[in-house]
Amino acid sequence: MEAVDGVELAFPELRPKHGLPNIKFRLAGSREQEVDVPLRVGDLFVPVQTWTSVVEAGVDEGEYEPLHSRWKAVKDKLHKTDKYYADKLRDDPEVRAYLRSQNICYILPIFCTPHPEPIATDRPKYWLRPMTGETARNIQRGRYRAVPRILTGIQLAEFLKTASQDELKPISRANGWML
Numbered sequence: 001m002e003a004v005d006g007v008e009l010a011f012p013e014l015r016p017k018h019g020l021p022n023i024k025f026r027l028a029g030s031r032e033q034e035v036d037v038p039l040r041v042g043d044l045f046v047p048v049q050t051w052t053s054v055v056e057a058g059v060d061e062g063e064y065e066p067l068h069s070r071w072k073a074v075k076d077k078l079h080k081t082d083k084y085y086a087d088k089l090r091d092d093p094e095v096r097a098y099l100r101s102q103n104i105c106y107i108l109p110i111f112c113t114p115h116p117e118p119i120a121t122d123r124p125k126y127w128l129r130p131m132t133g134e135t136a137r138n139i140q141r142g143r144y145r146a147v148p149r150i151l152t153g154i155q156l157a158e159f160l161k162t163a164s165q166d167e168l169k170p171i172s173r174a175n176g177w178m179l
Helices: 064-091 093-101 136-141 153-162 165-175
Strands: 023-027 031-035 037-041 044-050 110-112 127-129
Touching: 023 093, 031 044, 031 064, 044 064, 044 165, 064 093, 064 110, 110 153, 127 165
Parallel strands: 044 110
Antiparallel strands: 023 031, 037 044
8 A cells, every 4th residue: 555656654653563554543432443455635634444244145146135144244234334434533532632733624534345345326425436326337347436434455446546635525524534
């Protein structure tokens, strides 16, 4: 990710072990919140939650029950990512003060898995670039700009190569992830 212009690993001073990207924030009340991959894009903090789990047989065949089950698990994990990687960090006075001291104004949590996940909604909170305006022809040909907030590390790197802060900040604003 460091090879992407304008994207850097954030807050190296908070890393418990050198050589690993994860960091730990100390929350009020002596609690900690770990962030798997902390990225920074200008004044935007992009905490990345990584997750892997066994993919149920039938998902790759498009079977309804396994896809439905997988979507539910992925959606639940994204909600937890939003809660722990955005809401709790934004609402904690110590973390908020630290982020502000580092000139961070926005938080945009991302959820990465090792393989593409089914995104069974067009609701904006699930997308970095929404599906709106995409033609059926482009979608069928695989030529579309839509990018979900649940993606692989490679997809995230490709997205960040073309994304601007002006494109990312409205997502944070729409979800109340501002400092």
